Structure formats: structure tokens, C-alpha cells
Amino acid sequence: MSTPPAISIKGLTKDFSIGMKGTKLRAVEDLNLEIADNQIYGLLGPNGSGKSTTIKIILGLLAPSVGACEIYGQPSGSVRSRHSVGFLPEAPYFYRYLSGTELVRFYARVCGVPKAEQAERVSEVIELVGMTEAAHRRVGTYSKGMLQRIGLAQALVHDPQLVILDEPTAGVDPLGSAAIADIIRTLKKRGKTVLLSSHLLAQIEGLCDRVAILHRGKLIREGTIAELTSEANAESLVVDALTPAARTAVEAALKTHGVRLRRTETPRLSLDQLFLKEVSSREAEHNPSTKNTASQDPGKESDS
Numbered sequence: 285m286s287t288p289p290a291i292s293i294k295g296l297t298k299d300f301s302i303g304m305k306g307t308k309l310r311a312v313e314d315l316n317l318e319i320a321d322n323q324i325y326g327l328l329g330p331n332g333s334g335k336s337t338t339i340k341i342i343l344g345l346l347a348p349s350v351g352a353c354e355i356y357g358q359p360s361g362s363v364r365s366r367h368s369v370g371f372l373p374e375a376p377y378f379y380r381y382l383s384g385t386e387l388v389r390f391y392a393r394v395c396g397v398p399k400a401e402q403a404e405r406v407s408e409v410i411e412l413v414g415m416t417e418a419a420h421r422r423v424g425t426y427s428k429g430m431l432q433r434i435g436l437a438q439a440l441v442h443d444p445q446l447v448i449l450d451e452p453t454a455g456v457d458p459l460g461s462a463a464i465a466d467i468i469r470t471l472k473k474r475g476k477t478v479l480l481s482s483h484l485l486a487q488i489e490g491l492c493d494r495v496a497i498l499h500r501g502k503l504i505r506e507g508t509i510a511e512l513t514s515e516a517n518a519e520s521l522v523v524d525a526l527t528p529a530a531r532t533a534v535e536a537a538l539k540t541h542g543v544r545l546r547r548t549e550t551p552r553l554s555l556d557q558l559f560l561k562e563v564s565s566r567e568a569e570h571n572p573s574t575k576n577t578a579s580q581d582p583g584k585e586s587d588s
């Protein structure tokens with residue numbers, strides 16, 4: 285029997301009522317998405333694209349207006365589906381007066397880890413996230429990077445199969461960001477599925493098996509990094525000992541100068557370039573007066 289998808293979203297639409305007149309704001313529109321088990325999956329989009337709303341529906345914190353969402357075959361709104369999910373929000377609030385160990389132990393109890401297993405599980409996840417030396421310190425003394433690591437520990441303490449991380453490296457320095465990326469790779473090696481929302485596109489590109497790009501609540505692109513960043517109808521040639529003369533005549537020079545064609549490959553855009561290209565083109569379609577936004581830096585999402 286095959287394993288059901290980690291996340292299955294079909295025809296998902298979410299509307300919010302705003303103002304006294306009951307005006308509808310559509311945060312997500314007709315979203316279809318399937319995330320296979322044991323993948324690292326990136327969810328991308330500019331502010332207001334629907335990422336946070338989608339994550340809240342997956343977590344059962346919001347109900348869809350139309351459509352369905354399942355986690356390993358269970359409706360996402362059911363308590364049973366959440367037993368297999370760990371979650372780290374972008375800006376978690378933790379009890380500052382607890383030590384790291386006390387905090388993770390508290391979440392172990394909340395998540396139903398058997399009492400006989402709690403000490404071992406707490407110790408294991410704290411070691412996994414590299415917080416053993418600081419585990420005795422109060423959370424209120426932690427840096428941003430340490431808070432994110434202890435947050436990862438609480439998300440993993442009940443050994444979930446699906447881990448959802450919303451901007452896990454927000455405000456974290458490059459070394460801390462690289463360490464968190466290594467933890468995510470370790471989770472995949474252990475058979476876990478990770479749904480990752482981030483504005484750090486270079487990190488997404490180096491981590492994810494597949495990505496989805498949302499814009500104004502709609503899915504505009506989805507696929508592997510290679511599929512999305514390959515340039516259609518283009519090839520690059522890798523040759524041995526290319527001379528200046530050969531550069532001027534390319535194909536003719538290859539034969540004339542006896543240069544061996546080593547391989548052909550498809551040129552690729554960076555994920556940053558793809559993201560800005562796709563989002564900017566949709567913005568131009570939505571608002572013809574919009575100028576080129578390729579130089580703008582995507583910021584924090586503010587879904588309703």
C-alpha cells in the first residue's frame with residue numbers, strides 16, 4: 285500500500301469578510317497542491333500572496349471557504365491529523381523564564397509524549413538542534429538564532445512526520461542560517477517531510493526538492509528547482525581549450541579548430557531571477573501602470 289501524500293490540497297479557496305458591509309477578501313483562490321512524503325518543499329510568494337493563510341489551513345487553524353486539505357489522508361481540520369505535524373512559526377513566543385530543557389519538556393507533555401520517553405526525547409532533539417550547552421539557560425537570554433533552534437526542538441519533540449517551518453531563519457545570522465539548513469537536511473535523511481516558507485530564495489534553492497510560487501492567492505508556478513529555472517529553447521556548450529578565434533565563430537570554429545564538444549546543458553536562471561520575473565509579470569498584468577519591480581526586495585507577508 286502506497287503512502288498518501290504528506291499534504292494534499294484540492295480546489296482550496298479562502299475568503300475573509302472585511303468591514304461592516306461584509307466585503308470579501310480572497311486570500312487563496314482555487315489552489316491545488318500535492319506534497320509527497322519525504323520531500324523538502326518550498327512555499328514562495330511576496331507579501332499577501334496567501335502563504336500564511338495556506339499554512340494556517342494546513343495546520344487546521346483556519347477552515348477553507350471552498351475545497352479540501354488533507355495531511356497523510358486525514359482532513360487537516362481533524363485533531364488526529366495534527367498528531368503527525370510539528371510547527372515553528374516565524375515569530376514564536378516562548379516562556380522566557382523557562383530554561384531550554386524545561387520549555388521543550390513542556391511541549392513534550394502538551395504533544396502527548398509518554399512520560400517514560402520524555403527525558404530521552406527532550407535530550408535527543410536538543411542535541412539535534414545543537415543547543416545542549418545552552419539548554420540550562422533561560423530562554424529570555426537566548427539570541428534570535430538560539431530561539432529558532434529551541435523552537436525547532438519543540439516542533440520535533442513528538443517525532444512528527446511532517447514539519448512546517450515559517451521563515452525559520454528570519455533574523456538569523458549566516459552561520460545560524462546555515463546550521464538550520466543542515467538540520468532540515470538531517471530531517472529529510474530521517475524520512476521526514478518539511479514544508480518551508482522563506483524569503484531567502486538562495487537557501488530555498490539549495491534545500492528544496494520542489495517549490496511552489498504563489499501570487500495574489502493563486503499558484504503560478506510549481507515544480508523541481510531544475511524544471512523551474514531551466515531556460516527553454518537555449519543550450520550552452522562546454523568545450524576543451526576554447527581559443528579566442530573559436531569564440532568568434534562558435535559552431536564553425538568548433539570544427540575548424542578541432543575543439544571537442546564535451547557536453548551540452550540547459551542554461552538556468554537563479555531562483556531569485558525566476559521568482560522576480562514571474563511575480564513582476566503578474567503584477568504588470570494586474571496593474572498595467574506598475575513599473576519594473578525586479579529590483580524590489582520581497583518583504584514580510586501580511587495575509588488577513
